Amino acid sequence: METIERTRIVDVLKNDAYGTKVNVKGWVRTRRGSKQVSFIALNDGSTIHNVQIVVDTTRFDEELLKLITTGACINVNGLLVKSQGQGQNVEIQAEEIQVYGTADPATYPLQKKGHSMEFLREVAHLRPRTNTFGAVFRIRHHMSIAIHMFFHERGFYYFHTPIITASDCEGAGQMFQVTTLNLYDLKKDESGSIRYDEDFFGKQTGLTVSGQLEGELAAMALGAIYTFGPTFRAENSNTPRHLAEFWMIEPEVAFNEIKENMQLAEDFIKYCIRWALEHCKDDIQFLNDHFDKGLLERLDFVLKQDFIRLPYTEGIRILEEAVANGHKFEFPIFWGADLASEHERYLVEEHFKCPVILTDYPKEIKAFYMKQNEDGKTVRAMDVLFPKIGEIIGGSQREEDYEKLSRRAAEMGVPEKDIWWYMDTRKFGTAPHSGFGLGFERLLLFVTGMTNIRDVIPFPRTPKSVEF
Ligand code: ATP
Numbered sequence: 001m002e003t004i005e006r007t008r009i010v011d012v013l014k015n016d017a018y019g020t021k022v023n024v025k026g027w028v029r030t031r032r033g034s035k036q037v038s039f040i041a042l043n044d045g046s047t048i049h050n051v052q053i054v055v056d057t058t059r060f061d062e063e064l065l066k067l068i069t070t071g072a073c074i075n076v077n078g079l080l081v082k083s084q085g086q087g088q089n090v091e092i093q094a095e096e097i098q099v100y101g102t103a104d105p106a107t108y109p110l111q112k113k114g115h116s117m118e119f120l121r122e123v124a125h126l127r128p129r130t131n132t133f134g135a136v137f138r139i140r141h142h143m144s145i146a147i148h149m150f151f152h153e154r155g156f157y158y159f160h161t162p163i164i165t166a167s168d169c170e171g172a173g174q175m176f177q178v179t180t181l182n183l184y185d186l187k188k189d190e191s192g193s194i195r196y197d198e199d200f201f202g203k204q205t206g207l208t209v210s211g212q213l214e215g216e217l218a219a220m221a222l223g224a225i226y227t228f229g230p231t232f233r234a235e236n237s238n239t240p241r242h243l244a245e246f247w248m249i250e251p252e253v254a255f256n257e258i259k260e261n262m263q264l265a266e267d268f269i270k271y272c273i274r275w276a277l278e279h280c281k282d283d284i285q286f287l288n289d290h291f292d293k294g295l296l297e298r299l300d301f302v303l304k305q306d307f308i309r310l311p312y313t314e315g316i317r318i319l320e321e322a323v324a325n326g327h328k329f330e331f332p333i334f335w336g337a338d339l340a341s342e343h344e345r346y347l348v349e350e351h352f353k354c355p356v357i358l359t360d361y362p363k364e365i366k367a368f369y370m371k372q373n374e375d376g377k378t379v380r381a382m383d384v385l386f387p388k389i390g391e392i393i394g395g396s397q398r399e400e401d402y403e404k405l406s407r408r409a410a411e412m413g414v415p416e417k418d419i420w421w422y423m424d425t426r427k428f429g430t431a432p433h434s435g436f437g438l439g440f441e442r443l444l445l446f447v448t449g450m451t452n453i454r455d456v457i458p459f460p461r462t463p464k465s466v467e468f
């Protein structure tokens, strides 16, 4: 075969230098045609679109052509020609074809279009080859870039917080343990407690549930930072919105109070959505046409809206009123209750028809580090609630007063000896500061229109599921 430098299909489709010789390599999506001519739809992952390879069957060995079936990988030299068919400008008239790898039609799982999402999860090693997952994972990439761009442009530093940690101040019981102890022969002391002093780190450790506490340390020195990394939660909630391993973005900003924190969250989400519309046009269009006819409209809609700012107490009043007017919720609603997804979605989808930032939650249902309000009952927490998703962001202004923070930690059973380093920021040069956490996959649910969080991460980890 003649050696010609490979062109990615995304670039081939933009090229109108008809008559040029090109090389493309990719995976066969379909092959159809007649005895004389074959049409191969070829995709190489660089775009949702396939390039059509036109094969004059009289010019090729029949045995070779038989190997070109759905899923096979081929290497093609050919002439760029103006396309006769609709929907594309160019196609390639094959001159030489090499089959890199065959895909036996009897066993290759991705034969037809329209496999269910459940089935595709069982073949997560191959699903990136479908149109849908190609689109989702390209969007996932572009969203990662958008996140770094947003913060970089605003002078935030990308700060790496640890993945293995000994602090579990937030999610008691949600931590995956990390240990090198021999689980078949655990040493215990007189009181029956495991001898963690003999473990790798000399104390009990786990995978991080949030980088926030360390992020705060950095903000109190670098001014504005963000983290973007894997986060682990062993919560046994089998829902379409929870993963055991997900990616979280956590900005933390010195001198920001809750108001600026809310504005940052709103600007951030809108920037990401705008970026998606600009850089992932074809993929979003595809998902809109094939999955979720309301997707584009919803993305545009959110960009135009000013997010509603709503105190929790006011939110409860609206929900109680809905109940009084006959609306049925599965879970009871009253002042002090944590909102369930159905409540969040009622506020967003039915009452306001707009994203809502809910603030000033009862202190009992929020973490010890949130800044206490003057009323003695609520804290400066903020959750950003989105249509179809519910909570997409959780954040707060942090308690900067040492005495108040210390008291609240004690009340909530967080041993100060475990977080002495965190408390030190309040002892030495403390200042108001705020931050939040955005679940990357929840953002992707919104931007792609996918309905299950397992379908926006390449290899989902959920209870009893860790294949691939
Ligand atoms: P939820 O109430 O939905 O379980 P949370 O209150 O536990 O969320 P936070 O601790 O505030 O969540 O975490 C910040 C953000 O991280 C959330 O707003 C959400 O976007 C995301 N997030 C939290 N838990 C998960 C999870 N198990 N899988 C995916 N994303 C998550």
Ligand code: MN
Pocket: 383, 391, 393, 394, 395
């Ligand atoms: Mn939350």
